[in-house]
Amino acid sequence: MAYSEKVMEHYTNPRNVGTLNKDNKNVGTGLVGAPECGDVMRLQIEVNDENIITDAKFKTFGCGSAIASSSLATEWLKGKSIDEALAIDNMDLVEELALPPVKIHCSVLAEDAIKSAINDYRVKNGLEALAMPKSHH
Amino acid sequence: MELPIYLDNNATTPLDPRVLEAMLPYFTNKFGNAASRNHAFGWVAEEGVDYAREQVAKLIGCTEKEIIFTSGATEADNLGIKGVFEMYQDKGNHIITATTEHKAVLDTCKHLEKQGARVTYLKVKEDGLIDLQELEAAMTPQTILVTIMYGNNEIGVIQPIKEISAIAHKHGALFFTDATQAVGKIPVDVNADGIDLMAFSAHKMYGPKGVGVLYVRRKNPRVKVTAQIDGGGHERGMRSGTLNVPGIVGLGKACELCRLEMADEAVRLSALRDKLESSLNTMEESYVNGNTQHRLPHVANISFKYVEGEGLMMAMKDLAVSSGSACTSASLEPSYVLKSLGLSDDLAHSSIRFGLGRFTTEEEVDYAIENTKKAVNHLRDLSPLWEMFKEGVDLDKIEWATH
CATH class of the missing domain: 3.40.640.10 (Type I PLP-dependent aspartate aminotransferase-like (Major domain))
Incomplete structure (x- = not known):
């Protein structure tokens, strides 16, 4: 199976690889997936007082599509409000990266990672966690 | 080359x-x-x-x-x-x-x-x-x-x-x-x-x-x-x-x-395979899969823990190898052969098979060693599991959301 140019591009030059301090109150961390399933994503957001995501970082254990999905997700998150970030749908990632059907689970995982990071941030700041709209694959 | x-x-x-x-x-x-x-x-x-x-x-x-x-x-x-x-x-x-x-x-x-x-x-x-x-x-x-x-x-x-x-x-x-x-x-x-x-x-x-x-x-x-x-x-x-x-x-x-060439060829290939395997096995958290005494002269199967095989193969883009990773098959199940050896799923996902042959040269093996090391290191820099391992986190104690 050949990868799309966009997957290759993100895979070769992944954006925003790294780690934010998970103990900071303004940082939300999402860790989703499982090693035995072959993909684990950790996505982190840093949020300012206006509820704007000022920084986003990721690290991913997984195939090229999983790495590209999380790289693109961090790119999209920066500068968005929390509400805008919640509106990111896995199918947006599928479309942008031209993922084939067998790789759709990578985009679902990225969406889970976004929502999980937002929930972590919410809980840290005294807000209730939102229900996760999509189940893990 | x-x-x-x-x-x-x-x-x-x-x-x-x-x-x-x-x-x-x-x-x-x-x-x-x-x-x-x-x-x-x-x-x-x-x-x-x-x-x-x-x-x-x-x-x-x-x-x-x-x-x-x-x-x-x-x-x-x-x-x-x-x-x-x-x-x-x-x-x-x-x-x-x-x-x-x-x-x-x-x-x-x-x-x-x-x-x-x-x-x-x-x-x-x-x-x-x-x-x-x-x-x-x-x-x-x-x-x-x-x-x-x-x-x-x-x-x-x-x-x-x-x-x-x-x-x-x-x-x-x-x-x-x-x-x-x-x-x-x-x-x-x-x-x-x-x-x-x-x-x-x-x-x-x-x-x-x-x-x-x-x-x-x-x-x-x-x-x-x-x-x-x-x-x-x-x-x-x-x-x-x-x-x-x-x-x-x-x-x-x-x-x-x-029939005429295999005796010499087996000696040449096993020497190349051993070179490849011993070089890659010096990497931290790498594991050779299968019996190393009773085996074919031209195969090496190695798991590089904390990186996923398909992602790794993408980084080894000048090498044509194969992986026991689930992602290479439609089933999303990692190699049943590696699992039969009692390998955990994550190690099966991290495996690469190198298969040498009659036309493989030493120059190619040297290139493969360097290319593979570089790719493993690159992917480990991207891997949250590698970071956690390095920080001393016990990955088995984390409650993963298995899908």
Whole structure:
């Protein structure tokens, strides 16, 4: 199976690889997936007082599509409000990266990672966690 | 050195130019049907096939009449196992095989279970070899066939074939082996090894795709299989269908070359393989899979913990290798062979198989070592698991959301 140019591009030059301090109150961390399933994503957001995501970082254990999905997700998150970030749908990632059907689970995982990071941030700041709209694959 | 470098010789091998040369006339002026008995075109084709039969027989130490040409090893596996089951039904219905067999054997056995066969799937030890005592214990008076592969396609381990065939024979069962990865790579002698039926194919030993062999013993004992393809009664009635003359000629030539060159070639390849393996094994958290004493000379299977195989292969973009990662298959299940060794799913996901071959050079192996190290390090920099491991987090204690 050949990868799309966009997957290759993100895979070769992944954006925003790294780690934010998970103990900071303004940082939300999402860790989703499982090693035995072959993909684990950790996505982190840093949020300012206006509820704007000022920084986003990721690290991913997984195939090229999983790495590209999380790289693109961090790119999209920066500068968005929390509400805008919640509106990111896995199918947006599928479309942008031209993922084939067998790789759709990578985009679902990225969406889970976004929502999980937002929930972590919410809980840290005294807000209730939102229900996760999509189940893990 | 040309890129990309082909290191997937367990999947298939390039055609040796000497094999191609032998085949070419049989596509053009020697095009006849080997079954045409009444004119020179048929005789010429038949001569080509007869000569190839001799070349094949010489490689595995049998007679020409014991060679049945097929379309490949998968067909030979099907014919051998189904053919024995149907032919020896009166004697019993029990078949013994192992969990690390190729799908062509496993799925054939599963098919026969629906036809009334009882199949025992032996587990393997963590080095990939079967336990001979377990085999002995599994034998029953109803056992008609033991089918255990010679060399494994994913990890290269070589099963104790002589001991296995002796146990099968002691209990009155026939012994079949899928020797696709072994024939032409290491000495395989059907008499010394006590093999009654054996499958292999040309394209794993620098021959063409689409042609293979089922060896069927004719003496001590005389083995019979029920044909699975009906038609003109070719191959002594056991496999009908016009013979693939150019393919068979190519297979014959490939066997001859292997017979003459494999001893030296095995020494060269195992030295290259050991260099590759020992260099990569110096990396932290890398694990060699399978028994390292009893194995084919050209295979190395290594897991690089905390990176995922498919992602890793993308970073090794100048190398053609394969992985036991789930992501390479549609099933999302990692390699059943590696799991049979007791490897955890995450290590199975992290495995890479390097398959060296006749055309692999030392320069290519050196390049592969550097390229692989770079890729593993790159992917580990991206891996949250690697970061957690380095921080001393116990990954087994985390409650992962398994999907």
